[in-house]
Amino acid sequence: MTLLSIVAFDRFTDIDVFMPWDLLFRAKAAGASDWTIKILGKTDHVTSVAGLRIPTHGRLEETADSDVVIFASGVGVADVLNDREFLDALHLDEERQLIGSMCAGAVILAEKGLLKGRRATTYPTYFKRLAEYEGVEVVDEAFVRNGNVATAGGCLAAQLLCGWITETLASAELADAVIASILPVGQGCKAFTGWGDPAAAKAVAAAAAPVRAAVAAE
Amino acid sequence: MTLLSIVAFDRFTDIDVFMPWDLLFRAKAAGASDWTIKILGKTDHVTSVAGLRIPTHGRLEETADSDVVIFASGVGVADVLNDREFLDALHLDEERQLIGSMCAGAVILAEKGLLKGRRATTYPTYFKRLAEYEGVEVVDEAFVRNGNVATAGGCLAAQLLCGWITETLASAELADAVIASILPVGQGCKAFTGWGDPAAAKAVAAAAAPVRAAVAAE
Numbered sequence: 517m518t519l520l521s522i523v524a525f526d527r528f529t530d531i532d533v534f535m536p537w538d539l540l541f542r543a544k545a546a547g548a549s550d551w552t553i554k555i556l557g558k559t560d561h562v563t564s565v566a567g568l569r570i571p572t573h574g575r576l577e578e579t580a581d582s583d584v585v586i587f588a589s590g591v592g593v594a595d596v597l598n599d600r601e602f603l604d605a606l607h608l609d610e611e612r613q614l615i616g617s618m619c620a621g622a623v624i625l626a627e628k629g630l631l632k633g634r635r636a637t638t639y640p641t642y643f644k645r646l647a648e649y650e651g652v653e654v655v656d657e658a659f660v661r662n663g664n665v666a667t668a669g670g671c672l673a674a675q676l677l678c679g680w681i682t683e684t685l686a687s688a689e690l691a692d693a694v695i696a697s698i699l700p701v702g703q704g705c706k707a708f709t710g711w712g713d714p715a716a717a718k719a720v721a722a723a724a725a726p727v728r729a730a731v732a733a734e
Numbered sequence: 735m736t737l738l739s740i741v742a743f744d745r746f747t748d749i750d751v752f753m754p755w756d757l758l759f760r761a762k763a764a765g766a767s768d769w770t771i772k773i774l775g776k777t778d779h780v781t782s783v784a785g786l787r788i789p790t791h792g793r794l795e796e797t798a799d800s801d802v803v804i805f806a807s808g809v810g811v812a813d814v815l816n817d818r819e820f821l822d823a824l825h826l827d828e829e830r831q832l833i834g835s836m837c838a839g840a841v842i843l844a845e846k847g848l849l850k851g852r853r854a855t856t857y858p859t860y861f862k863r864l865a866e867y868e869g870v871e872v873v874d875e876a877f878v879r880n881g882n883v884a885t886a887g888g889c890l891a892a893q894l895l896c897g898w899i900t901e902t903l904a905s906a907e908l909a910d911a912v913i914a915s916i917l918p919v920g921q922g923c924k925a926f927t928g929w930g931d932p933a934a935a936k937a938v939a940a941a942a943a944p945v946r947a948a949v950a951a952e
Contacts, residue, residue: 534749
């Protein structure tokens, strides 16, 4: 089992949780069948900035058992930065995990010391705040990766973040198939053969030979 | 009050509900303050294809009171087509509503007789099914509009569907601002001044003079 966790909090930005959630699920449905994808929170429910209350699948402490940890974004990140209990419950280890952030979630990575001496991106409203962390070079880019730690800026950059995770844990082919499946029709959209068709999904899985060993070796 | 409803059902495609939900909320937060956005369902909760159980904000019958009705997509649409009670609970009137579909949701529009004699798009896996409806010309395009009825194909085409709705009910400027706010950083992303700043939101609203009368006149 490979555990992929999305860390959410009250007043999260809806797309920044739900797009990774959907994209990772697609990868699982079309080949990465040993993946378990969870939304983790401090409480048993979290409410988005738009007012949608969703159940969480586990607590923040489960980050310790996660192979992948993605931090959501949203105006609620300001409360997270003031919540020592929340921050202390996060167990991150870039030696054995892929760790990423959407938009403002980058400041949580900075708070946990993961961006020191590194380039990083975030949502434009957080450029200044992120640059206050010592040794963080904030850049105006969609996706910045340092080994097993990556930051994505702008909601639609979730495609780059999840593409990296999928390519790293499964294959570039599966990552590409996932992205192609959400593109607008007539603009590269390629329907998923995996959806609801176990045989087809198996074929995709076979083509997407797991390359997890490469992550550890990197 | 302007009521914008997103119709969902069990095994809906996550992004196809949550992207319109997020984009319409952004428009509301940055100017279209009289909008009420609801997810409607047959039951008080619906569960996505990826397994996320969310509360609905009202029943299908509220489509009658809606100014905008968007139909979600997902493998669960097959069950909807066999559910006469579900279909009969939908009250649609293109004379006074904007009606749109994401991906496979187009077959619900066809089932309700809204696509007869019209061009329409859907998700590639539903091209054949949609073409079975008499008088529907299925095209390989991201967004197809016929007066107050529109179909979008491919998850990311939600931007075109919500852009059309926002432009029609508010302004092109607000529609553009919403899309720009989710683009990847360094690729056109422009942060929303409206977020959590009522004064800024008010300025955006003033610039986005409501043009609803134009819809009725069209």
